[in-house]
Amino acid sequence: MHSISVALISLRSLSAGIWVIVVLFLLSGIAVLYSVQPKTESIEMWVFSPEHQAMYLPMIESQSDDEKMKPRLSLMSIAAIKSRMMSGFFGGLPTADLIEVERATVGQAFMGPIEAIGFRDLTDRMDSEGLLELFNPPSLSPWSVQGRVFGLPHDVHPVMLAYRADLVEAAGIDLERVETWEEFFDALSPMMTDLDGNGINDRHAMSFWFTQPDNIELLLLQGGGHLFDAQSKPTLNLDLNAKLLATIVSWCVDPAEPVIDIDEFSAAGHQARIDGTAIAYLCPDWMCSIWKMHVPLIAGKMKLIPLPAFEKGGRRTSVRGGTMLGFPRTSENFETSWESAKLLYTSPEIARELYRAVDIITPVRSLWDDPVYDEPDPFFMNQRKGQMYIDLAPNIPIRTSSPYNTSAVLEIRDAAVNLAQWAKSNEVHQSKDLEEKAKELLDIAQQNIVRKMSRNAFTGVEN
Amino acid sequence: MSKQRVVFAWAALAPFLLLFTIFMVYPLIQSAFLSANQTYGPGTRTFVGFDNFTNLAEDPLFWKSIGNTILYAMGSLFIQLPLAFGLALALNSKKLRGRSFYRLIFFSPQLMGLVFVSILGALAFEKRAGLVNRGLAWITSNPALLEIDWLQSNIMATLILISLWLYVGFNMIYFLAALQNVDQSLIEAAEIDGAGAWGKLIHVIFPAVRPVATFVVLLSMIGSLQLFELPFVLLDGSGGPNNKGLTIVMYLYQNGFEIGDLGYASAIGWALAFMLIGLALIQIRMVRREELAK
Numbered sequence: 001m002h003s004i005s006v007a008l009i010s011l012r013s014l015s016a017g018i019w020v021i022v023v024l025f026l027l028s029g030i031a032v033l034y035s036v037q038p039k040t041e042s043i044e045m046w047v048f049s050p051e052h053q054a055m056y057l058p059m060i061e062s063q064s065d066d067e068k069m070k071p072r073l074s075l076m077s078i079a080a081i082k083s084r085m086m087s088g089f090f091g092g093l094p095t096a097d098l099i100e101v102e103r104a105t106v107g108q109a110f111m112g113p114i115e116a117i118g119f120r121d122l123t124d125r126m127d128s129e130g131l132l133e134l135f136n137p138p139s140l141s142p143w144s145v146q147g148r149v150f151g152l153p154h155d156v157h158p159v160m161l162a163y164r165a166d167l168v169e170a171a172g173i174d175l176e177r178v179e180t181w182e183e184f185f186d187a188l189s190p191m192m193t194d195l196d197g198n199g200i201n202d203r204h205a206m207s208f209w210f211t212q213p214d215n216i217e218l219l220l221l222q223g224g225g226h227l228f229d230a231q232s233k234p235t236l237n238l239d240l241n242a243k244l245l246a247t248i249v250s251w252c253v254d255p256a257e258p259v260i261d262i263d264e265f266s267a268a269g270h271q272a273r274i275d276g277t278a279i280a281y282l283c284p285d286w287m288c289s290i291w292k293m294h295v296p297l298i299a300g301k302m303k304l305i306p307l308p309a310f311e312k313g314g315r316r317t318s319v320r321g322g323t324m325l326g327f328p329r330t331s332e333n334f335e336t337s338w339e340s341a342k343l344l345y346t347s348p349e350i351a352r353e354l355y356r357a358v359d360i361i362t363p364v365r366s367l368w369d370d371p372v373y374d375e376p377d378p379f380f381m382n383q384r385k386g387q388m389y390i391d392l393a394p395n396i397p398i399r400t401s402s403p404y405n406t407s408a409v410l411e412i413r414d415a416a417v418n419l420a421q422w423a424k425s426n427e428v429h430q431s432k433d434l435e436e437k438a439k440e441l442l443d444i445a446q447q448n449i450v451r452k453m454s455r456n457a458f459t460g461v462e463n
Numbered sequence: 464m465s466k467q468r469v470v471f472a473w474a475a476l477a478p479f480l481l482l483f484t485i486f487m488v489y490p491l492i493q494s495a496f497l498s499a500n501q502t503y504g505p506g507t508r509t510f511v512g513f514d515n516f517t518n519l520a521e522d523p524l525f526w527k528s529i530g531n532t533i534l535y536a537m538g539s540l541f542i543q544l545p546l547a548f549g550l551a552l553a554l555n556s557k558k559l560r561g562r563s564f565y566r567l568i569f570f571s572p573q574l575m576g577l578v579f580v581s582i583l584g585a586l587a588f589e590k591r592a593g594l595v596n597r598g599l600a601w602i603t604s605n606p607a608l609l610e611i612d613w614l615q616s617n618i619m620a621t622l623i624l625i626s627l628w629l630y631v632g633f634n635m636i637y638f639l640a641a642l643q644n645v646d647q648s649l650i651e652a653a654e655i656d657g658a659g660a661w662g663k664l665i666h667v668i669f670p671a672v673r674p675v676a677t678f679v680v681l682l683s684m685i686g687s688l689q690l691f692e693l694p695f696v697l698l699d700g701s702g703g704p705n706n707k708g709l710t711i712v713m714y715l716y717q718n719g720f721e722i723g724d725l726g727y728a729s730a731i732g733w734a735l736a737f738m739l740i741g742l743a744l745i746q747i748r749m750v751r752r753e754e755l756a757k
Contacts, residue, residue, distance in 0.1 A: 013471070083720075090504025090723065111723050112503030198606050211615045211704055261590065268592030403722075410701060417615070417704040448523070455518055455727065457501040457509045 043097035043333045043340060045071035046085075048078045049323075051289075052100065055353045056344055071098060071340050078102050085109070088330065089118030097331040098341055100154065103142050103322040107403040110145050113458040119150040119326040120334065126152075134346065139363040141398045143324040146232075151324030152345045153363040155286070155354075158392040159218055159318040161206075162283035162291075165303035165381055167191070167276050175280075175305055184308040185251070185258045188279055192256060201257045207278035209261035210252045210416040213409045214320055215282055220244050220412065221397035222318035223310040227408040228400040234453065236408060236415075237439065237446040245442065246434035247310065249416055253423040270295045282307070284320040285389050288359035292379055299379045304388055317392035319399060361389050368393070404453055411445035498729035508726065515730035525731065527706050528714040531619065535710070536687035538623035539630070544683060547631045548676075551638030552664075566639070569632030577629065581696035584625035588613035614697065618708040622694055629693075630686075634679055641675035642668065673753065681746045685739055691716065711735050 047053050053075045060070045074096065076084075082105040088095035089109060095118075101109070109118055126132045126149055132140070136156050143151035161184075168175055171191050178184045188205040195202040208215055220227070223244040229235050251259045262278050263269035264287075272278065274297045281287070283304065291298065306316035325341055327334060344350055351362035352372045361373065373386030402408070418441050423434055498515055502508040519525050550569060554562050572580055587594040591609045599608040613621040645668055653667045669676075691712040694703070700721075702709025711731065719728025 086504070086720075086723070090506055092506055108721060108723060112507050116503055116507045200606050211612075263589075266589070266592075268589060271592070414705045451522075455501075456724075457511060458503055458507070 042067050042069075043071045043331075043337050044074060045098035045100075045337075045340075046074050046076060046081050046096045047100045048076060048081050048102060049100070049358075050075060051358045055350055055357060059344060059347060059350055060340075068336055069340055071337070078105055081105070082108070085118070085328075088328065092330065094330045094332075095328045097327070097333045097337040099326050099328060100323050101151065101326055103324075104406060106143070106151070106324065106326075106401070107406055109326075109403075110150075110401055111403040111456070111458075114146055114148070116458075117145065117150060118328055118330075120329050120331075121148045121150060122152070122327065123147075123149045125338070129342075131342075131346075134364055134366060136363040136365055136393055136396075138319070138394070138396045138398050139322070142322055142401050143326075145401050151326040152341060154323040154325060154345065155321075155360050156363045156389075156393045156396060157284045157286060157319050157321050157360070158389050158396050159222075159282055159284045159307060159320055160304045160388065160392065161280050161307050162287075162302050162304050162380075163280035164276050164298070164301055166301040167203075167279060168303075175303075178305065178308050179312055180314075181247070181308045181310060184280075189256065189258070191279060192258060203276060204260040204278045205258040206251075206260075206280040206282075207262040207264075207272075208248070208251065208259045208282065210249050210420045211261065211413065213413040216245075216248065216412055216416055217409045218282060218318045218320045219248050221399065222307060222315050223247075224315065224397075226397075226400070227405060227412065228402045232400060232402045234402075234404070234408060234446055234449045236411060236449060237442040239439065241412075242435055242439035242442050243431075244310065245412070245416060245419065246438040247431040249419045249423060249438070250429060250431035250434055252420050254429050265290070273298055282318075282320075285360050286321060286358060288377075288379070288385065289357070292359070300381060302380050304380055304383055304385060306388075306392060315395060315397070317395055319396040322399075355386055359385070361386060361393060363393075404449060407452060408445075408449050411449055412442075415441040415445045494729040494732060497726050498733055500726040502725045503723045504725070511726065515727050516734075518727070519730050519734060524702075524706060524709065525711075525714060525734075528702075528709045528711045531702075531706075531708065532688055532690060532710045534619055535622055535626075535690055536684055538619070539626065539683045539687045540680065542623065543627055543630055544634060544676075544679060546627065547634035547679075548638050548672075550631060550635045551642055552668075554635070555639055555642040566632075566635075569635055571632070572629045573633045577692045578696055580625065580629050581693050584621070584628070584693075585614065585697050588621050588625075590614070615704050618694075618698070618703045622690075622697070622708060625693060625697070630683075634683065637675055637679045638672065641672040645671040674750070677746060677749055677753075681742065684742055688712075688735065688738060688742070711738075 045056075047056070053073050056071075056073060060073070081099065081101065085095055085099055085101070086108055087093070123132075131152070132149070135153050139153040139156050140149055143149055143153060163175060165175075168188070168191070173187055173191070175184070175187060178187055185205050191203055192201055192205060193203055194200060208219075210216070217227070220241060223240070225238060225241040225244045227234065227236055227241075235241070260278050262272045273281070273291070273295050291302070307318060309316055325345060327337055327341070331337060346364050346367075348367055348370060351364060351367045352370060354360050354362060355372050362368070368390045373390055374384050375386065376382035377385040399405075415438070419434060419438050422437055423429065428434060428437075497508075499510060499512055500508040501511045501515070553559065554565055554569075556562075559565070575583075588596075590596065590612050593613070595613065596609045596611050599611070600606050611617070649667050649671070650663055653663050658666065689712055690710045694708040694710055694713060695716070698708045702713060712735070715728050715731040715735070718724050718731060
């Protein structure tokens with residue numbers, strides 16, 4: 001009793017300023033504790049693309065009179081979605097009811113044990129409603145873990161080769177007949193010249209470099225290589241991967257300089273596209289809209305052809321990027337979200353708008369005969385670009401959903417960098433002469449990724 | 464001390480102790496527990512004992528990150544600090560006109576902030592179109608210099624160069640303050656004794672600024688060991704080709720917040736903490752030795 005009164009006397013001696021702070025602290029604390037979160041009936045959807053938001057809004061408005069069915073769209077950056085989504089998953093806290101996730105960021109969600117994946121397993125539901133057959137089968141693979149599907153595919157993203165047709169045709173070269181990479185580089189070799197006489201080659205057949213992980217992965221997949229097997233075990237050091245890596249690195253170290261490193265998204269890169277520094281570009285469908293927006297000066301000068309194959313009769317396309325729509329387990333509105341998502345992801349109107357706005361073809365196979373894909377595209381000299389991409393869509397390579405895919409791609413990139421350095425220092429330029437060294441470097445990459453995976457007690461592989 | 468005063472002291476300390484316990488002591492203890500677990504976020508974990516530390520000892524990426532960080536720290540120590548001291552000497556000279564203007568100019572990168580400087584650095588060191596390569600090619604009339612691949616092949620050199628831009632002016636301020644406190648009578652006495660500029664620098668100025676220099680060295684070393692934002696922005700979150708730009712804190716971040724293994728990240732954090740404690744102990748010892756010498 002005595003000590004309490006002593007404490008009260010002590011508190012009385014505190015200054016008025018301190019009491020103001022204490023009162024403010026208490027008031028704000030109570031306000032936060034008892035503040036009522038505005039509860040809305042409708043579901044929430046996170047998107048990272050302003051174009052997607054713009055497409056979905058009219059559809060959402062027109063889809064139903066029921067406010068509950070209309071998702072509230074929140075636009076945020078990929079990084080913000082990733083950190084908010086993962087924080088929610090890790091803490092078991094509510095996030096959104098629907099989340100659009102980009103491929104490079106989804107791996108983290110698949111890192112832990114399958115039962116800890118923050119997204120709802122959609123396999124049975126998709127199967128019962130016929131959606132598994134509705135979507136392009138290879139487009140489901142990046143969102144599937146151990147045969148279970150955790151997201152609806154938003155796109156296919158097949159890859160073609162875009163080239164400066166104005167320059168090529170002026171040189172009297174016909175690239176339409178080209179079937180293999182070898183034929184492609186041979187056909188364009190007369191154009192690789194020093195235009196201003198400063199001793200440096202000003203024109204190159206293609207934009208590609210051994211430091212570009214996404215394009216390295218794209219070409220490995222095209223050639224039949226893979227980084228993980230069906231059981232998600234790493235397969236970086238396959239003989240086929242070594243052969244493909246040796247081939248693509250040989251392009252970079254060839255003294256004739258058939259390829260050049262041009263940035264894909266910077267102003268400097270766009271200027272190089274205008275200048276015709278590189279004649280051809282690896283072009284997934286989404287890249288078309290980026291060029292239309294940022295490099296309008298090349299409109300009407302470009303044409304598309306299927307990717308040249310590594311061998312005659314080989315695959316003429318590949319795949320790059322991708323987005324899925326996931327349903328967090330913590331969402332209490334699954335049924336409403338599901339109905340709304342089906343409408344957004346399978347509607348012909350949205351598919352049409354997706355192509356018109358951002359040149360992306362839908363993964364819904366039944367919509368591939370829509371007339372929109374037959375429309376001539378003036379940017380690509382009136383080619384029926386949509387149909388060209390659709391023709392290739394079923395042949396895109398199967399991709400892994402391994403959470404270690406990004407690490408594996410970076411390991412392959414490092415192997416490519418080291419191979420190029422070795423080739424330059426030893427003056428080795430032929431792909432056959434590079435294969436042995438490529439295999440050696442891929443063995444190291446394989447060891448690195450196995451070591452990383454074996455540390456994971458949940459999904460680890462044996463060393 | 465009366466009981467009333469003791470109670471008052473505890474009441475006054477209570478808010479600090481509460482916050483200190485919640486935000487410092489608890490996370491410290493929790494991170495020690497975490498370092499003995501493999502986690503997937505905070506919710507999923509499995510006990511692995513000392514495995515995280517043994518894995519760390521055998522993890523080539525961890526050692527690579529340490530090597531890179533030490534290389535950067537050496538760059539700071541042997542290039543950045545002498546430059547900062549040299550600048551401070553120059554800007555302390557009364558013969559130089561417009562000293563305040565120069566001080567502002569050299570300090571100004573600090574006002575922009577690390578992330579902004581990193582973004583500008585990435586643009587300046589871009590291959591072919593970057594200011595640095597363009598400048599080099601123009602000065603030497605050698606277009607081949609446009610192809611210098613700073614951000615792919617020369618990552619550490621790029622990091623050190625950008626950090627020079629950012630920190631030389633900042634460290635210069637410390638040295639400048641120290642130089643302005645050098646006893647002028649000692650300098651005049653040295654001049655009377657016939658000391659030249661070099662003699663004054665070695666025998667008067669260096670000993671006078673040594674305590675500040677020791678502090679700046681320690682600050683710079685700790686800052687170097689904590690290097691994160693600059694390579695993170697410059698290399699788009701990765702360590703760059705062959706992980707040449709991977710630092711200890713970046714590796715911690717990758718494991719903790721990209722992979723979700725807070726246990727392994729905690730083990731890296733503890734390793735870093737021991738390194739920082741070691742550095743601090745060295746500094747304390749040096750200061751004590753100086754005090755004893757006096």
